[in-house]
Amino acid sequence: MxxxxxxxxxxxxxxxxxxxxxxxxxxxxxxxxxxxxxxxIARSGHTGGSLSCVEILVELFYEEMKHDPGDPALPSxxxxxxxxxxxxxxxxxxxxxxxxxxxxxxxxxxxxxxxLQGHPDSKKTRGIEVSTGSLGQGLSxxxxxxxxxxxxxxDSRVYVLLGDGELQxxxxxxxxxxxxHYELDNICAIVDRNGLQIDGAVEDIMNxxxxxDKWKGFGWNVINVDGHSFSALRSAFHVARExxxxxxxxxxxxxxxxxxxxxENKVHYHGVPPTDExxxxxxxxxxxCRR
Amino acid sequence: MPEMIATxxxxxxxxxxxGEQEPKVVVLDGDLSSSTKTGMFAKRxxxxxxxxxxxxxxxxxxxxxxxxxxxxxxxxxxxxxxSGRAWEQVRQSIAYAELNVKIVxxxxxxxxxxxxxxxxxxxxxxxxxSIPGMTVIVPADAVETERAIMEIARxxxxxxxxxxxxxxxxxxxxxxxxxxxxxxxxxxGTDVSIISAGVMTAKAVEAGKELSARGIxxxxxxxxxxxxxxxxAIVQAARQTGAIVTAEEHSIIGGLxxxxxxxxxxxxxxxxxxxxxxxxxxxxxxxxxLLEYFxxxxxHIVASVERVIERKKRG
Numbered sequence: 001m002x003x004x005x006x007x008x009x010x011x012x013x014x015x016x017x018x019x020x021x022x023x024x025x026x027x028x029x030x031x032x033x034x035x036x037x038x039x040x041i042a043r044s045g046h047t048g049g050s051l052s053c054v055e056i057l058v059e060l061f062y063e064e065m066k067h068d069p070g071d072p073a074l075p076s077x078x079x080x081x082x083x084x085x086x087x088x089x090x091x092x093x094x095x096x097x098x099x100x101x102x103x104x105x106x107x108x109x110x111x112x113x114x115x116l117q118g119h120p121d122s123k124k125t126r127g128i129e130v131s132t133g134s135l136g137q138g139l140s141x142x143x144x145x146x147x148x149x150x151x152x153x154x155d156s157r158v159y160v161l162l163g164d165g166e167l168q169x170x171x172x173x174x175x176x177x178x179x180x181h182y183e184l185d186n187i188c189a190i191v192d193r194n195g196l197q198i199d200g201a202v203e204d205i206m207n208x209x210x211x212x213d214k215w216k217g218f219g220w221n222v223i224n225v226d227g228h229s230f231s232a233l234r235s236a237f238h239v240a241r242e243x244x245x246x247x248x249x250x251x252x253x254x255x256x257x258x259x260x261x262x263x264e265n266k267v268h269y270h271g272v273p274p275t276d277e278x279x280x281x282x283x284x285x286x287x288x289c290r291r
Numbered sequence: 292m293p294e295m296i297a298t299x300x301x302x303x304x305x306x307x308x309x310g311e312q313e314p315k316v317v318v319l320d321g322d323l324s325s326s327t328k329t330g331m332f333a334k335r336x337x338x339x340x341x342x343x344x345x346x347x348x349x350x351x352x353x354x355x356x357x358x359x360x361x362x363x364x365x366x367x368x369x370x371x372x373x374s375g376r377a378w379e380q381v382r383q384s385i386a387y388a389e390l391n392v393k394i395v396x397x398x399x400x401x402x403x404x405x406x407x408x409x410x411x412x413x414x415x416x417x418x419x420x421s422i423p424g425m426t427v428i429v430p431a432d433a434v435e436t437e438r439a440i441m442e443i444a445r446x447x448x449x450x451x452x453x454x455x456x457x458x459x460x461x462x463x464x465x466x467x468x469x470x471x472x473x474x475x476x477x478x479x480g481t482d483v484s485i486i487s488a489g490v491m492t493a494k495a496v497e498a499g500k501e502l503s504a505r506g507i508x509x510x511x512x513x514x515x516x517x518x519x520x521x522x523x524a525i526v527q528a529a530r531q532t533g534a535i536v537t538a539e540e541h542s543i544i545g546g547l548x549x550x551x552x553x554x555x556x557x558x559x560x561x562x563x564x565x566x567x568x569x570x571x572x573x574x575x576x577x578x579x580x581l582l583e584y585f586x587x588x589x590x591h592i593v594a595s596v597e598r599v600i601e602r603k604k605r606g
Contacts, residue, residue: 075361122359122388130359131388134379140349141384144356144364147341151317151362171380174349182341 021230024062027097028054029286032259034093034106036282039273042110045118048256048269050090052194052227053161056252057094059233060159069099072127078156079129079145083138084163084192085119086271092116092125100127136169138162139189143175146184157241160189165197167208173218179247180219187247188240189220192227194256198270215249227252260285293493294433295458299397301433302454303328305440306365310336313444317357319343321350321368326456327397329367347372351380351394358390363444366392370399370453374415386422386449393443394419395452400540401568401585402457402490402578411573417545419451420518426450426471427517429539429547431492432462435515438469446471453489455540457578460493462513474521480508483596483603484528484535488514488547491538491566491587498538498592509596520550522558529559534603536564536595540587543567562602564595 031054039045061067065078082091089109096103101115108114115124119133130141142160149156166172179187191211199205208214212222221243225232233252240248256270257263260282263274274282310316310332317339324330324342333340343350347368354366366373373396374381385392396415403411419427426448430436436454443450462477477492478499487495492513499511510532512524528535535555537548548565555563568585582588 130355134383137352137380137384140352141356144353145360148357148360148362171348174346178343178349
C-alpha cells in the first residue's frame with residue numbers, strides 16, 4: 001500500500017482533486033509561515049506539534065467541515081476541538097486565514113491582553129468552541145457535544161484533534177468508551193501521530209502501541225493515513241461520515257516540525273519557538289518548496 | 292417534630308419538575324443514579340439522561356460539551372468524586388470556559404456514615420470555592436434544595452450544589468424564596484451571630500433556642516450560598532452582634548467558616564469561632580454518631596457561642 005492509503009473503504013478515484021490539493025498545499029505553506037512568525041514574536045510556544053497538524057487542520061477547515069466564519073454560532077455547524085491545545089498557533093493561523101478574526105491579531109500571541117491565549121480559550125477567541133490546554137479533556141467535551149447534537153437531530157459532526165502523547169491520559173479512554181457506548185457516529189477523532197512528546201519519543205516515555213488495536217478494542221472504526229496527504233485525509237473523513245453506529249478515529253501519521261528540516265522530528269522543538277535566524281532559514285525553506 | 296427529608300430526595304423530585312418546564316435540561320450521572328436520585332429524571336426523560344459509568348472525569352467533560360451546544364446539564368455523583376476526582380475537569384473544561392453546567396453533588400460530609408472516610412468529603416466546598424467564577428450552594432433542607440435546583444437553571448454559569456445522604460429536618464416553610472447570594476435570617480438577635488449552612492442550620496436554629504432560654508439572643512443566619520457570599524449580612528452581623536460562630540459539616544479549612552472570616556477580617560474584625568471538622572478525615576459510623584464524634588451538634592454550637600461571647604467581653 002502506498003503512503004496515504006486507508007485501512008478500508010478507499011475510494012478509487014482521487015486523481016481529479018490534484019489541482020485542488022496544490023491549492024491546499026499552498027495554503028498549508030502560508031499557515032506554517034504564519035505559525036513560525038507568531039511563535040518567533042511571542043518568544044515562546046510549541047513549534048513541533050503546531051507544524052505537524054497543519055494539513056489536518058487545512059483539510060478540515062477548507063474542505064471537510066461545514067462552518068461559517070461570518071456566523072461562528074451557526075447551530076448546524078460542525079464542531080472542532082483542539083484537544084492538543086498546545087498547537088494553538090496552528091488553529092489561530094487557520095481561523096485568522098478563514099476570516100474568524102483579523103490576521104494582525106496573530107502577532108499578539110501570548111501577550112498580556114491578547115485574544116490569542118497560550119492555549120485555546122473559547123471566551124476570548126472567535127471560532128474556538130471550547131477551552132483546552134490541559135491534555136486529555138477534549139474528547140470528553142466532544143462526547144457531550146455529539147450527544148447534544150443528536151438530541152436536537154442536527155447532522156453536524158464533531159472533530160477532535162488529539163496528540164499521540166496525549167493518549168497517555170486515562171480520561172481519553174473513558175471518553176473513547178462512552179463514544180462507542182452511545183454509538184456516536186457523529187464523532188471523528190484524529191490522532192496527530194508525530195511520535196514525539198516533551199521528554200522524548202512516545203514509545204520510550206510511555207508506549208501507546210498497539211494503537212489501532214486499542215481504538216478497535218474500544219469499539220471504534222479505525223483509519224490509518226498519511227497525515228500530510230490531503231487526498232488521504234479527505235478519503236478518511238469521507239469514510240468516517242459514512243460509517244454508522246460507531247465513532248471513527250483517523251490515526252494520522254505525521255512528522256513533528258513538518259516542513260522545516262531544522263525542526264523535523266526533533267524533540268527539542270516541542271516547546272521551543274524559532275529564533276530570528278531559525279525563522280529566516282525556515283521561511284526560505286518553506287518558500288523554496290512552493291517553487 | 293419537623294418533617295425529615297434528605298436533600299438528595301428533594302433534588303430527585305425537583306429535577307423531574309424542572310425537566311417538565313425546561314426542555315434544555317439534561318442530566319448526567321456516574322453509576323450512582325439510585326443514590327443521587329437522578330434516577331427519577333432518568334425514568335421520566337430517558338432521552339435526556341446519560342449514565343456515563345464510573346468515569347467522573349469524562350462525566351464532567353461531557354457535561355461541558357452538552358453545555359457548549361446549548362443544553363443545561365445537571366451533572367451528579369458523590370461530592371468527593373465531583374469535587375475531588377474530577378476537580379481539574381471542572382476547572383478546565385467547565386469553569387475556565389464559563390460553561391453553564393450545574394454540578395449537583397450528593398453524599399457530602401461525614402453524614403455519609405458507614406462508608407467511611409474514603410467517601411466522606413470534608414474538602415469539597417474549599418475545592419470548589421477556590422475556582423474562579425464558580426457559584427457554591429449548600430442548601431439547608433428539602434425546601435431550599437428544591438428552590439435552589441429550580442433557580443440555578445435560570446442563572447447562566449457554573450454552579451456547585453452540595454447535598455447530603457441523610458434525612459434532615461425541614462426548616463423552611465413552602466413560602467421560602469431562594470436567591471443566589473442572599474442569606475436568610477432564621478432568628479434575630481444582638482448578642483452573637485451563628486452563621487450556618489447545610490445540615491448544621493437546623494442545629495443552629497436549635498442552638499439559638501437553647502441560648503435564648505438562657506438569656507443569650509443569637510442571630511441565626513442560613514448562609515446557603517457560600518460563593519458569592521452575602522457580605523452585607525456578614526458585615527451587619529459583625530457590627531450589630533460583635534461575635535460570630537460558623538457551623539458547617541466540612542473541614543474548618545477553606546469552607547463556610549473561612550469564607551465568613553475572609554469578610555470579617557477585611558470589613559469588620561470581631562471574634563469568630565468555627566464549628567466544623569478539625570482538619571481530619573472521616574471514619575465509619577452512623578450519621579448521628581459521627582456528628583457527635585466530630586463535634587457537629589447543637590451543644591457544640593452552644594459551647595462555641597459561650598466561648599466567642601467570652602472573647603467579645605474581653606474585647
